[in-house]
Amino acid sequence: MISIDEARTRILARLTPTGAEIVPLSSGLGRVLFAPAIARLTYPAANISAMDGFALDAADAVPGTSLTVIGSAPAGRPFEGRISSGQAVRVFTGSVIPDGADAVLIQENADFDEIRLIPHTTIARGKNIRSAGLDFRAGDNLLSSGTRLSARDVGLAAAGNCPWLSVYRRPIVALLATGDEVAMPGEPIPAGGLTNSNTFALAAFIRTCGGLPIILPTARDDRVVIAQAVESLSHADLLVTTGGASVGAHDLVQEGLGMHGLAVDFWKIAMRPGKPLMFGAMGTLPVLGLPGNPVSALVCALLFLKPAIERLSGLPGAAPQSEFARCTVALPENDRRNDHLRASLVRDPDGGWQITPFAQQDSAMLRRFAEADALLLRPPGASATPPGTMVQMIRLADHGL
Amino acid sequence: MISIDEARTRILARLTPTGAEIVPLSSGLGRVLFAPAIARLTYPAANISAMDGFALDAADAVPGTSLTVIGSAPAGRPFEGRISSGQAVRVFTGSVIPDGADAVLIQENADFDEIRLIPHTTIARGKNIRSAGLDFRAGDNLLSSGTRLSARDVGLAAAGNCPWLSVYRRPIVALLATGDEVAMPGEPIPAGGLTNSNTFALAAFIRTCGGLPIILPTARDDRVVIAQAVESLSHADLLVTTGGASVGAHDLVQEGLGMHGLAVDFWKIAMRPGKPLMFGAMGTLPVLGLPGNPVSALVCALLFLKPAIERLSGLPGAAPQSEFARCTVALPENDRRNDHLRASLVRDPDGGWQITPFAQQDSAMLRRFAEADALLLRPPGASATPPGTMVQMIRLADHGL
Numbered sequence: 001m002i003s004i005d006e007a008r009t010r011i012l013a014r015l016t017p018t019g020a021e022i023v024p025l026s027s028g029l030g031r032v033l034f035a036p037a038i039a040r041l042t043y044p045a046a047n048i049s050a051m052d053g054f055a056l057d058a059a060d061a062v063p064g065t066s067l068t069v070i071g072s073a074p075a076g077r078p079f080e081g082r083i084s085s086g087q088a089v090r091v092f093t094g095s096v097i098p099d100g101a102d103a104v105l106i107q108e109n110a111d112f113d114e115i116r117l118i119p120h121t122t123i124a125r126g127k128n129i130r131s132a133g134l135d136f137r138a139g140d141n142l143l144s145s146g147t148r149l150s151a152r153d154v155g156l157a158a159a160g161n162c163p164w165l166s167v168y169r170r171p172i173v174a175l176l177a178t179g180d181e182v183a184m185p186g187e188p189i190p191a192g193g194l195t196n197s198n199t200f201a202l203a204a205f206i207r208t209c210g211g212l213p214i215i216l217p218t219a220r221d222d223r224v225v226i227a228q229a230v231e232s233l234s235h236a237d238l239l240v241t242t243g244g245a246s247v248g249a250h251d252l253v254q255e256g257l258g259m260h261g262l263a264v265d266f267w268k269i270a271m272r273p274g275k276p277l278m279f280g281a282m283g284t285l286p287v288l289g290l291p292g293n294p295v296s297a298l299v300c301a302l303l304f305l306k307p308a309i310e311r312l313s314g315l316p317g318a319a320p321q322s323e324f325a326r327c328t329v330a331l332p333e334n335d336r337r338n339d340h341l342r343a344s345l346v347r348d349p350d351g352g353w354q355i356t357p358f359a360q361q362d363s364a365m366l367r368r369f370a371e372a373d374a375l376l377l378r379p380p381g382a383s384a385t386p387p388g389t390m391v392q393m394i395r396l397a398d399h400g401l
Numbered sequence: 402m403i404s405i406d407e408a409r410t411r412i413l414a415r416l417t418p419t420g421a422e423i424v425p426l427s428s429g430l431g432r433v434l435f436a437p438a439i440a441r442l443t444y445p446a447a448n449i450s451a452m453d454g455f456a457l458d459a460a461d462a463v464p465g466t467s468l469t470v471i472g473s474a475p476a477g478r479p480f481e482g483r484i485s486s487g488q489a490v491r492v493f494t495g496s497v498i499p500d501g502a503d504a505v506l507i508q509e510n511a512d513f514d515e516i517r518l519i520p521h522t523t524i525a526r527g528k529n530i531r532s533a534g535l536d537f538r539a540g541d542n543l544l545s546s547g548t549r550l551s552a553r554d555v556g557l558a559a560a561g562n563c564p565w566l567s568v569y570r571r572p573i574v575a576l577l578a579t580g581d582e583v584a585m586p587g588e589p590i591p592a593g594g595l596t597n598s599n600t601f602a603l604a605a606f607i608r609t610c611g612g613l614p615i616i617l618p619t620a621r622d623d624r625v626v627i628a629q630a631v632e633s634l635s636h637a638d639l640l641v642t643t644g645g646a647s648v649g650a651h652d653l654v655q656e657g658l659g660m661h662g663l664a665v666d667f668w669k670i671a672m673r674p675g676k677p678l679m680f681g682a683m684g685t686l687p688v689l690g691l692p693g694n695p696v697s698a699l700v701c702a703l704l705f706l707k708p709a710i711e712r713l714s715g716l717p718g719a720a721p722q723s724e725f726a727r728c729t730v731a732l733p734e735n736d737r738r739n740d741h742l743r744a745s746l747v748r749d750p751d752g753g754w755q756i757t758p759f760a761q762q763d764s765a766m767l768r769r770f771a772e773a774d775a776l777l778l779r780p781p782g783a784s785a786t787p788p789g790t791m792v793q794m795i796r797l798a799d800h801g802l
Contacts, residue, residue: 025586026616029605046593050765074622076582078593093693094582096593135766142768151609151802152771155602155695159595159767163587181477181495185426186564192447192479192497194560201556204430208552215427221475292494294556324752351725351791352752364451365536366560367543370553390752398799401552 001270003380004303004338008319010265011279011304014286017314018169018237028154028165030210032314035166037143037157043135046078049091051128054110054117055079055101056088061123069115073098088117097129104128136160146314148210171312173211173305174236175199176229178219178253179243179292197366198242198290198297205301208400209309211238219256226256230282237312239285240305241278243292253289257282270380271338273363274300293363299340299375302394302401320399322377322392325353331378331385339378342369343393355393372396402671404781405704405739409720411666412680412705415687418715419570419638429555429566431611433715436567438544438558444536447479450492452529455511455518456480456502457489462524470516474499489518498530505529537561547715549611572713574612574706575637576600577630579620579654580644580693598767599643599691599698606702609801610710612639620657627657631683638713640686641706642679644693654690658683671781672739674764675701694764700741700776703795703802721800723778723793726754732779732786740779743770744794756794773797 002010020034049055060067067088073079075094083089083100091097091104103123111118136142142160143153149165157165181193189195196218203213214236219229233239241253254262260282267278267289273296278289288305290297302320311317325345341357348354357376358368374393385391403411421435450456461468468489474480476495484490484501492498492505504524512519537543543561544554550566558566582594590596597619604614615637620630634640642654655663661683668679668690674697679690689706691698703721712718726746742758749755758777759769775794786792 025601026604029608041590041596043595044765045590045595048593050763075580076591076594076622094580094595130763130765134763135768143771149605150771150798151602151605152699152767152797154605155598155699156767156771158586158601159598159695161586161590161596163585179476179495184564185559185562189442189446189562190477192449193477194444194446194495195442195562197556197560200426200559201552203427204550204552204555207430221477294560298553298556362451362531362535364445364531366553366557367536370544370551370557396553397551 001268001275002266004269004271005319007266007269007277007279008304008307011288011308012311012317014265014281015308015311018171018312020166021169022164023167025154025157025163025165028149028157028167029151031149031165031167032210033143033145033147033149033165034168034314036141036145037160037162037165039136039138039140039142039160041161042133042137043159044130044132046132047097048130049093049095049097049104049128050130051104051106052092053104053106053128054088054112055091055097055104056083057085057101058103058123058125058127060086061103061105061119061121063119063121065119067117067119069112069117102126148315168314170210170212171237171309172214172235173206173238173240173309174214174216174233175202176216176219176239176241177243178221178226178241180221182218182243184218197294198292201294201298202240202242202301205298205401206305206309209306210313211309221252223252223256223259226252227259230257230260233285236285238308239282239287241287241289242297254278257287262287270336271340273340275337277304294366295342295363295369298369298401302399306399320394322394323353324390325355325374325393327376327385327387327389327391328354328356329387331389333384334378334380334382336380338380341376341378342372343374343376345373345395353393355391402669402676403667405670405672406720408667408670408678408680409705409708412689412709413712413718415666415682416709416712419572419713421567422570423565424568426555426558426564426566429550429558429568430552432550432566432568433611434544434546434548434550434566435569435715437542437546438561438563438566440537440539440541440543440561442562443534443538444560445531445533447533448498449531450494450496450498450505450529451531452505452507453493454505454507454529455489455513456492456498456505457484458486458502459504459524459526459528461487462504462506462520462522464520464522466520468518468520470513470518503527503530549716569715572612572638572710573615573636574607574639574641574710575615575617575634576603577617577620577640577642578644579622579627579642581622583619583644585619598695599693602695602699603641603643603702606699606802607706607710610707611714612710622653624653624657624660627653628660631658631661634686637686639709640683640688642688642690643698655679658688663688671737672741674741676738678705695767696743696764696770699770699802703800707800721795723795724754725791726756726775726794728777728786728790728792729755729757729788731788732790734785735779735781735783737781739781742777742779743773744775744777746774746796754794756792
């Protein structure tokens, strides 16, 4: 058995980012930049007004004196002439500041009509003016390669006049469920069998991680059928299997994939739930074998599949960020396996978290897992602790689960 | 000017959830349930084995005695007969427990071959058996109406044998940008003008909130053109405008929409950035008028548009959750407007957050805003505070921004 960190390191080391494709700006959300987004313009392009008011020479803003309003410069229609002493031009938020002006007097600080302006206040040079290039200049690197684009980032690329983005192609993740007892929802269920829930939870999770899931037909517990199921996966960047990965006689996934030359890197991890996790490759196709129990499968997906998809997407790929919480109950000594207790969270009045592990931790109980807020992390060999001890935890919703 | 909370309350009061549509389970991620997901089966359907091993009568597990292995019951192929005293059946994780057995001895705790089993240990009744209905029973409400479906929830609906889900239709949000100075990215830009960034940032943000954005052609600063732009919006659930909402002469959005009978509910909020926010309705179509400055537009979107989309989607719609952070710098006294300072976050060694507001807070600086981690919240009339004071903040990435 190897540690979680070693397993993740070995998985990430075997993965190569997909490569570039061009997408329209409006499809950029959540994508990872392959090439940086470079500003194609300077913003603001010229000195512009930050307010509605009057552009003038700051020296002319003498309370009670009268200035001549020589024109108006709506945003998008700059004033053509030049302001001389004693003159002002009507401007609005975003208007280009006319030559000869060096400040904007806001309209609330003046009496005015179409032709006259009487300031109520003096004004400092540069006041209410946004200088050309205040936010960025043409040629600036607005968003670096390897950035996962937020809504703000998409807006920034638009502001920089980038209608197209070069992003990493979304990794295609083929999902293979195995098992004679497994039926697709809505289809006939074998005696004592169950519906395939792992595939649907994993496909949804893969989407939240930025991957494109492909659901392969469920394979019977037969090594030849399993081998046939994975024959045409040249389009996939990763194969994920569920089920068939424990030590029983019906663990045929490794045998089936072995007919295509599966080279197993490792297949046991010192963790609970999820010990029987397999990683290897069929030729150049990396293969991640998840346990069959739904909770085990999803906890392993969080710890290994998510970083793998991130690495394929052009990101580094890292362990999910853990946080502190105060445990409300006593915890027993832990054995040598990393434990991940399903738990509920409540906010402390001081803004911290209180965490309470569920009494039942059965890895087949998906309903209970769907209700969990967090995984409480118990490192190998952790001592017994009294109630109120600070622990580390991972918030599930924060990680797309 | 009204408060943020009053504005949000008035917006939410005017919105009605969209209504139901049926989607396949595999499209359920992120959708909000209209009808609850009811379990169509009991899981486990029968008592099943939690391990690979041997099903037997617990009383027969006497170390050193020999039992007869009378068959095998792979998962999905239950053993037909009944176990008598002195007999055992080979089982695997998920196998139905045969009649007459009440425990599973794991294979690591026995010597065995095809026909003989010699236990190394005694075993408690019920050990390594998952009882029928342990996770849920047919007819159970697995996921309530109004639940936004996570990856785990999608898996749970699959486990409950629900191939279709009844969800709220995604709200359609029409986006109208106005302004003579505004060009679409990649198209010719007017003198002193800029590209339309708000629409792209907002469209992406609307997607993260669960809405479907529709980008209307940009309207010139002309009330008739604006009126024409919004003539055919019977398919929309909400109209969002950007720009044209301040007090200047070129604030034509209200006039243009007024030609379709816009009834304004309010149009000024005691907040910074974002004071000129407008809300009203054209007939039955609610209208949210966002400020033109990109930072103002997005902060207002976070505080008002997100809850609005949530309400339209069948959720309650609430203020974004704020958190505690320790401010690293002194803060001046605040005026009567709620302030939202763009800020960076660093983790404390103790797991808390340290927050540092940016020195420049210009609401036109989208690049700086794209780099921000959080909004530091300053309530109206807040006193000046020394460095190290605890403040409230909203983490931007957590809210899809």
